[in-house]
Structure formats: C-alpha cells, structure tokens
Amino acid sequence: MKRFLAVPLLLAVACKPPTPAEQMDTIVSWIATARMAGDASLRRTTPDKYTRQTLELSDRMLLQSGSELLKSPPPAIDSADFAKVLIRTRFQIKEMARLVEQKAAPEFRQPWDSLGIYEKIVKQASDRIDSSR
Amino acid sequence: MKKILQLSLGIITSVGGFLEIGSVTTSAQAGAQFGYQLLWPLLFGTICLVFLVEMSGRLAAVSKHTVVGAMRERFGFPFFFVVSVGITIVVFMVLIAELGGIAFSLQMLTGIGFPWWALPVSLVVWLLMWKGTFSLIEYGASLLGLVTISFAVAAFRLHPDWAAVASGFLPSMPHSDKARYGFLTVSILGATISPYLMYFYSSGAIEEKWDRSYVVMNRIIAGFGMFFGGFLAMAVLIAAALAFQPMGIQVNTFPQAALLMTTALPKWGFYLFALSMLFACFGAALEISLAIAYFFAQGLGWNWSQNLEPSKNARFAFVYTVIIIVAAIPLMFGVDPIKVTMMSMALTSATLPFAIIPFLFLMNDPIYLGKYRNGWLSNAVVAIVVLLSFVLALISVPLEIVGG
Numbered sequence: 001m002k003r004f005l006a007v008p009l010l011l012a013v014a015c016k017p018p019t020p021a022e023q024m025d026t027i028v029s030w031i032a033t034a035r036m037a038g039d040a041s042l043r044r045t046t047p048d049k050y051t052r053q054t055l056e057l058s059d060r061m062l063l064q065s066g067s068e069l070l071k072s073p074p075p076a077i078d079s080a081d082f083a084k085v086l087i088r089t090r091f092q093i094k095e096m097a098r099l100v101e102q103k104a105a106p107e108f109r110q111p112w113d114s115l116g117i118y119e120k121i122v123k124q125a126s127d128r129i130d131s132s133r
Numbered sequence: 134m135k136k137i138l139q140l141s142l143g144i145i146t147s148v149g150g151f152l153e154i155g156s157v158t159t160s161a162q163a164g165a166q167f168g169y170q171l172l173w174p175l176l177f178g179t180i181c182l183v184f185l186v187e188m189s190g191r192l193a194a195v196s197k198h199t200v201v202g203a204m205r206e207r208f209g210f211p212f213f214f215v216v217s218v219g220i221t222i223v224v225f226m227v228l229i230a231e232l233g234g235i236a237f238s239l240q241m242l243t244g245i246g247f248p249w250w251a252l253p254v255s256l257v258v259w260l261l262m263w264k265g266t267f268s269l270i271e272y273g274a275s276l277l278g279l280v281t282i283s284f285a286v287a288a289f290r291l292h293p294d295w296a297a298v299a300s301g302f303l304p305s306m307p308h309s310d311k312a313r314y315g316f317l318t319v320s321i322l323g324a325t326i327s328p329y330l331m332y333f334y335s336s337g338a339i340e341e342k343w344d345r346s347y348v349v350m351n352r353i354i355a356g357f358g359m360f361f362g363g364f365l366a367m368a369v370l371i372a373a374a375l376a377f378q379p380m381g382i383q384v385n386t387f388p389q390a391a392l393l394m395t396t397a398l399p400k401w402g403f404y405l406f407a408l409s410m411l412f413a414c415f416g417a418a419l420e421i422s423l424a425i426a427y428f429f430a431q432g433l434g435w436n437w438s439q440n441l442e443p444s445k446n447a448r449f450a451f452v453y454t455v456i457i458i459v460a461a462i463p464l465m466f467g468v469d470p471i472k473v474t475m476m477s478m479a480l481t482s483a484t485l486p487f488a489i490i491p492f493l494f495l496m497n498d499p500i501y502l503g504k505y506r507n508g509w510l511s512n513a514v515v516a517i518v519v520l521l522s523f524v525l526a527l528i529s530v531p532l533e534i535v536g537g
Binding site: 036043 | 241242243244380381382383385386388389391392395399400401402403
C-alpha cells in the first residue's frame with residue numbers, strides 16, 4: 001500500500017512551484033553571473049558582444065525570477081524594500097550593458113562596483129530566507 | 134612500430150574525444166551546485182565505461198562482429214527493433230545537443246545568435262561525413278579535442294583542497310535539493326556511459342580490421358584513454374566547484390558556463406572554453422551521426438563503411454544525411470541545447486539496461502568470444518553501475534519532468 005501512495009506523493013512534491021529559497025538562489029545566481037561577466041570584461045578578456053548578451057540575459061532572468069518571488073514574498077524579507085533593490089540591481093546591469101555597447105570602458109567600473117553592493121544585500125536577504133526555513 | 138603508433142593515437146584520441154556537451158554541462162552544473170559531492174558518479178561512470186569500451190573492442194577483434202551486428206544476430210530482429218526505437222530517440226536528442234553546443238560556441242565567439250548557426254554547422258558536419266574517411270573523423274576531430282586539456286590546467290590553477298576532492302569520491306547525500314542531486318547523478322552517469330560510444334568503437338575496430346592480436350592494445354587504449362577522459366570531466370567539475378559555487382552561480386545556460394575558466398586562466402580562459410566546446414561537440418556530433426548510421430545499417434543488414442564512397446552504401450549515407458538535417462531543425466527554432474542535453478543524459482541512463490544487459494549476455498557467449506569472454510569482475514561492475522543508474526533515473530527523471 002505504501003508503495004502505491006509513494007508515487008502520487010512524489011509527484012505532488014515535484015508539482016509544487018519553486019520555493020522562495022530556490023527562487024532567491026536563482027536571483028543570486030544571475031546577479032553573480034552579471035558581476036563575473038563584468039569582471040571578465042573589465043580585464044578585457046571576453047568579447048564585448050558576449051558581455052552585452054550575458055548582461056541582457058541576466059537582466060531578463062532577474063525580471064522573471066524577481067516577479068515570481070514577489071508574487072508571494074516570504075516573511076523573512078520586506079517585499080517593498082526588496083523590490084526596490086531588484087530595480088536598482090537591474091538598473092546597474094542595464095547600465096553596464098549600455099556602456100559595453102558604447103565601448104565606454106572607463107565608466108564601466110562604477111555600475112559594476114554598485115552591482116557588488118546590491119549583490120551583498122540580496123545575498124543577506126537570501127541568507128535570511130535560508131535561516132528562517 | 135605500427136602498433137605503437139596506433140596505440141598512442143588511440144589513447145590520444147580517446148582523451149581528446151571524451152568530453153562533449155553532456156559531460157561538460159552535467160559536470161559544470163554538479164560542481165556549481167554541489168561542490169565536489171558529485172565526483173563519485175563520474176568515477177563510477179568512467180570505470181563502467183572503461184569496461185564497456187574494452188568489451189566492445191574485444192568483441193570486434195575476436196568475433197569480427199560489431200556490437201549491433203552481434204546483438205541483431207544473437208537476439209533476432211524483433212528485439213533489435215524494440216531496442217533501436219528507444220536508443221535512436223535518445224541518441225538523436227544527444228545529436229541535437231552536440232550541434233547546439235557547436236552553434237553556441239560560435240555564438241560566444243562571434244555574437245551571432247546560435248539559431249543562425251544551426252544550419253551551417255549541420256552542413257559542415259554532413260559534408261565531412263560525406264567526404265571524410267573514418268580515420269579523418271576519428272583522429273582529426275579527436276586531436277582538435279585535445280584543447281579540452283585546458284580544463285585540467287584550470288582546475289589545478291584554482292588550487293583545490295585535495296582532501297575535500299577525495300571525499301567527493303565517496304557517495305553521500307546533500308542536506309537539501311535531493312531530487313536535483315538525484316537528477317544530476319543520473320545525468321552524469323548517462324553522459325559518461327553513452328551507448329553510442331560502444332557502437333562507434335566496435336564499428337571502428339572493424340573498419341580498421343582489428344584481429345585477436347589487438348586484444349591487449351584494445352585493453353590499454355580503453356583503460357588509459359577513457360580514464361584520462363574521465364579525469365578531464367572531473368577537472369570540469371572541480372573548476373566549477375571553485376569558480377562558481379562560492380559566488381552562488383548555477384549553470385543553467387551556456388553563457389554562464391562560458392565563465393568557467395575566466396578566473397583560473399584570465400587571459401585565455403573564455404576562448405579556451407569556447408574552442409574546447411566547439412571541437413569537443415564537433416567531434417561528438419560526427420561520432421554520433423556515424424554511430425546512428427552504423428546502428429541502422431548493421432541492424433538491418435545494409436552495406437556500411439565510412440571508408441566507402443556514399444554511392445556504394447547509399448542507405449548508410451542516407452541515414453546520416455537525414456538525421457543531421459532533422460537535428461538542426463529544433464535548434465533553428467531556438468530550442469535550448471542545455472535543456473535538451475540534461476534531459477537526453479538522464480534518459481540515456483534510463484535506457485542503459487536495455488542496451489547494456491543484452492550486451493553483457495553477448496559478452497559471456499562462448500560462440501562469439503570463446504576463451505576471451507567476460508570474467509566475473511567486468512560483469513559485476515557493469516551490471517551494478519547500470520542498474521544503479523536505471524533505478525536513480527526511474528526516480529529522478531519523472532521528478533525533473535513534472536517539477537520543471
């Protein structure tokens with residue numbers, strides 16, 4: 001009998017949407033990707049087109065995962081504050097993509113540094129979600 | 134002297150031809166998410182592959198049969214038909230993934246979107262198949278694939294904690310994400326133990342006219358070549374664990390994977406990754422196209438040889454022409470090669486018993502192998518790893534499909 005119950009139970013577990021912690025991991029992952037791509041670009045070790053495409057992809061994925069998370073925000077974060085952080089994060093990434101396209105290398109470091117600050121804030125929020133589980 | 138040259142070339146091509154999009158993607162994802170914890174399926178898979186490849190070469194050298202030809206003869210057409218449907222679907226998915234890997238590498242190098250590369254890449258693969266000989270395909274592509282040694286250089290330059298690396302070779306369960314861990318385990322096993330390698334290797338042995346005097350050489354090539362190939366996949370996992378895991382990067386897309394070596398090899402890392410993927414996937418796409426054509430031709434009793442003019446084995450050439458063109462279609466519509474890769478690797482694990490267990494029966498048949506048939510060790514190792522991957526696949530593939 002237990003075996004018959006196990007299959008629907010497994011499927012029910014699998015059918016559930018990603019948890020807030022998993023959504024937060026995705027957000028952290030895309031911000032870190034943008035930072036790493038930016039770091040490689042600062043060292044002039046990747047082609048500009050790759051950097052721009054990766055930054056644009058990070059921005060799209062952040063929009064998508066951020067919207068999902070904010071539909072039912074976990075109690076461990078202040079949703080209004082977090083939404084603002086996400087908007088600012090995305091702004092820095094868009095700014096980096098714009099500067100790459102304009103080949104304005106000297107100005108690139110400023111949004112990249114700012115992105116680092118937001119990355120820390122988001123990681124702290126992610127840790128709060130993890131510890132509240 | 135000729136045999137020493139063949140031996141060296143065999144080992145080098147096994148190393149150069151080991152990595153492909155499946156092994157790189159699964160290893161990178163595993164390292165990024167679970168650190169060194171998933172080194173054990175890579176080790177198990179590599180050991181199993183060493184045995185399987187050695188067996189396929191031994192079968193060809195001793196019985197003068199390819200794996201497919203012998204299975205068709207031993208188990209009959211109905212059995213061959215049922216197995217071929219499953220295996221063809223899975224191997225075809227792997228071909229889509231490999232063509233996608235080439236197209237994505239070109240996107241990284243040029244900035245032109247991968248769907249635009251799908252058709253030109255397929256045409257180049259087809260043209261080489263049409264014009265090239267077996268040696269050109271096997272040795273040429275695999276020698277270019279030696280650029281994948283850069284993954285090992287990157288892993289060493291990141292100075293891993295070797296005690297922690299060693300602990301990854303012992304199976305353990307993570308505290309969270311157990312379903313994902315299971316899915317990655319079967320994907321790694323599927324990426325490592327690819328049945329197409331057996332079909333390709335045994336057909337190659339017949340193409341190169343191996344006989345019983347090649348049994349020892351076959352053992353050395355399979356042992357060293359596959360072991361060092363597996364070592365490169367482990368290097369990818371270690372590099373990903375060190376470059377991505379501390380930053381929290383999950384490797385869900387190709388552009389993320391492309392950053393794998395930018396920390397360890399700042400100046401050339403990006404280009405080495407792109408070229409590694411380009412050549413590794415190119416070699417694998419050629420081998421898979423050839424393996425599918427061999428599979429059909431040997432199973433259905435057609436003329437087959439990559440060394441013959443296409444006009445002399447038209448049906449063989451027709452099979453690879455059709456599959457290469459059809460495989461390009463989903464890529465032209467933007468299907469994500471990484472998603473195809475992950476699913477095809479897990480499905481490979483699920484289909485392994487259907488391809489491998491009958492093969493084990495064959496390898497114990499004195500009619501085909503006489504005194505060269507399998508010992509208990511090779512039977513046990515292969516059976517255990519294949520059944521383990523099958524059970525894990527039965528649990529984790531539905532979870533991954535339903536859970537998205």
